[in-house]
Amino acid sequence: xxxxxxxxxxxxxxxxxxxxxxxxxxxxxxxxxxxxxxxxxxxxxxxxxxxxxxxxxxxxxxxxxxxxxxxxxxxxxxxxxxxxxxxxxxxxxxxxxxxxxxxxxxxxxxxxxxxxxxxxxxxxxxxxxxxxxxxxxxxxxxxxxxxxxxxxxxxxxxxxxxxxxxxxxxxxxxxxxxxxxxxxxxxxxxxxxxxxxxxxxxxxxxxxxxxxxxxxxxxxxxxxxxxxxxxxxxxxxxxxxxxxxxx
Amino acid sequence: xxxxxxxxxxxxxxxxxxxxxxxxxxxxxxxxxxxxxxxxxxxxxxxxxxxxxxxxxxxxxxxxxxxxxxxxxxxxxxxxxxxxxxxxxxxxxxxxxxxxxxxxxxxxxxxxxxxxxxxxxxxxxxxxxxxxxxxxxxxxxxxxxxxxxxxxxxxxxxxxxxxxxxxxxxxxxxxxxxxxxxxxxxxxxxxxxxxxxxxxxxxxxxxxxxxxxxxxxxxxxxxxxxxxxxxxxxxxxxxxxxxxxxxxxxxxxxxxxxxxxxxxxxxxxxxxxxxxxxxxxxxxxxxxxxxxxxxxxxxxxxxxxx
Numbered sequence: 059x060x061x062x063x064x065x066x067x068x069x070x071x072x073x074x075x076x077x078x079x080x081x082x083x084x085x086x087x088x089x090x091x092x093x094x095x096x097x098x099x100x101x102x103x104x105x106x107x108x109x110x111x112x113x114x115x116x117x118x119x120x121x122x123x124x125x126x127x128x129x130x131x132x133x134x135x136x137x138x139x140x141x142x143x144x145x146x147x148x149x150x151x152x153x154x155x156x157x158x159x160x161x162x163x164x165x166x167x168x169x170x171x172x173x174x175x176x177x178x179x180x181x182x183x184x185x186x187x188x189x190x191x192x193x194x195x196x197x198x199x200x201x202x203x204x205x206x207x208x209x210x211x212x213x214x215x216x217x218x219x220x221x222x223x224x225x226x227x228x229x230x231x232x233x234x235x236x237x238x239x240x241x242x243x244x245x246x247x248x249x250x251x252x253x254x255x256x257x258x259x260x261x262x263x264x265x266x267x268x269x270x271x272x273x274x275x276x277x278x279x280x281x282x283x284x285x286x287x288x289x290x291x292x293x294x295x296x297x298x299x300x301x302x303x304x305x
Numbered sequence: 306x307x308x309x310x311x312x313x314x315x316x317x318x319x320x321x322x323x324x325x326x327x328x329x330x331x332x333x334x335x336x337x338x339x340x341x342x343x344x345x346x347x348x349x350x351x352x353x354x355x356x357x358x359x360x361x362x363x364x365x366x367x368x369x370x371x372x373x374x375x376x377x378x379x380x381x382x383x384x385x386x387x388x389x390x391x392x393x394x395x396x397x398x399x400x401x402x403x404x405x406x407x408x409x410x411x412x413x414x415x416x417x418x419x420x421x422x423x424x425x426x427x428x429x430x431x432x433x434x435x436x437x438x439x440x441x442x443x444x445x446x447x448x449x450x451x452x453x454x455x456x457x458x459x460x461x462x463x464x465x466x467x468x469x470x471x472x473x474x475x476x477x478x479x480x481x482x483x484x485x486x487x488x489x490x491x492x493x494x495x496x497x498x499x500x501x502x503x504x505x506x507x508x509x510x511x512x513x514x515x516x517x518x519x520x521x522x523x524x525x526x527x528x529x530x531x532x533x534x535x536x537x538x539x540x541x542x543x544x545x546x547x548x549x550x551x552x553x554x555x556x557x558x559x560x561x562x563x564x565x566x567x568x569x570x571x572x573x574x575x576x577x578x579x580x581x582x583x584x585x586x587x588x589x590x591x592x593x594x595x596x597x598x599x600x601x602x603x604x605x606x607x608x609x610x611x
Binding site: 096097098099194196197220223224225226227228229231234235238242252253254255257258259277278288289290293294297298300 | 323345346347348349443444445470471472473474475476478499500501514543544547560561562563564602605606609
């Protein structure tokens with residue numbers, strides 16, 4: 059039987075009169091790569107913050123890794139990993155220090171960190187750079203390291219907020235290989251992106267417009283439904299109708 | 306006269322052991338009235354180049370001119386004549402939309418009224434919010450305001466450093482439409498972007514990576530330079546398909562491109578059938594193989610390997 063790791067039911071967040079996220083409902087399965095798309099201001103960030111236990115919903119229900127988004131936010135935080143393009147690693151710490159710091163924050167024991175450290179450095183071919191400051195690494199390495207750190211504690215779900223922005227095309231694809239590997243290990247991947255070719259790499263994609271989920275399906279089905287040749291066209295058809303432009 | 310000429314520019318940061326080579330011998334020209342794109346990822350050196358050309362940073366070696374003015378000797382002349390929109394939002398957050406625009410007009414000894422024609426089409430979109438503080442605007446509106454402020458003194462060259470980064474697909478398309486309109490008014494435009502698909506919107510582009518320009522040409526010619534056939538391949542299990550195709554002994558390169566993988570073969574003999582046979586041996590289902598056209602990203606990746 060399939061295991062549901064994220065379940066949202068009419069999840070809503072209001073700021074005064076403004077309904078940032080308007081009664082969104084969806085389910086995400088274990089090991090699924092779930093693309094969370096929408097124009098700027100559609101309400102993606104607000105929805106993600108609620109799912110990460112950082113913002114209490116105004117109404118509706120949701121559970122993440124089996125924990126309630128109202129009452130069990132600390133449990134949620136322990137069960138997820140998070141990475142964004144804007145904030146991922148501490149530039150003034152070394153590679154090793156970043157790994158130790160994040161692993162500690164995610165509650166891993168010293169013994170477990172020690173055990174995982176060597177394997178991770180080896181896997182990323184960063185052993186020679188372990189004492190280098192993160193700011194001296196090329197962006198592509200940083201992003202791969204940031205992702206690996208976000209899943210070091212083997213979370214059930216990893217949230218990736220525009221993880222590949224500004225990254226070169228080769229590194230962008232290598233990054234997606236890491237995503238596929240994580241998903242194959244059973245980690246659920248919840249990802250936002252502005253690259254429409256990346257929407258094709260997701261098992262299913264949701265597209266938010268003005269606070270609501272206007273479409274949710276596999277890329278193949280979405281293209282068929284909207285009679286579009288690419289996900290880019292599907293996105294444009296839906297997002298062109300948007301009335302909101304706020305961030 | 307060329308709008309911009311860049312000759313053998315070198316720029317390094319840091320000292321001794323920790324030298325970062327931001328620009329390594331960069332040369333190119335932008336013609337008058339051209340919409341010229343610098344396409345490259347973060348760390349390619351785009352911003353260093355823009356700062357040198359807008360006279361905000363000195364190169365270590367090499368020369369550059371903007372409409373014949375030297376970026377070092379004639380920096381004041383350049384500053385009067387160019388508009389610059391930095392990658393980071395740099396307007397006054399606590400001034401309103403209108404105040405920001407008035408401020409930039411005043412600095413250049415002009416008024417909103419004097420050059421209103423140039424910004425009209427863009428400004429009308431943010432005019433309903435003219436009383437709002439710039440810091441409270443959405444990303445798309447900030448971008449439009451910044452463009453208006455960069456245009457208000459009627460520059461002859463416009464420098465736009467990653468104007469579409471972090472902006473959604475719809476707003477990106479709209480922004481490029483605005484640039485095309487500005488080009489029609491005779492303004493030369495140098496614009497940088499990490500989005501490879503935006504290359505198609507430019508007259509000519511420079512593909513840039515790690516401080517070096519890999520090629521300069523029209524997007525059409527860059528694509529034509531990609532000589533080998535590309536096969537678009539898909540099956541039911543795309544990730545396994547990718548790893549299997551990478552292992553195939555006749556594979557030169559294989560990369561994901563949305564719905565398909567793009568496969569380039571070392572040897573084209575018996576191409577399609579051999580690939581199909583190999584994939585069937587590996588139990589792939591619903592295999593589709595068809596020839597396809599390269600795009601700028603294919604070309605960029607090929608150039609990166611050289």
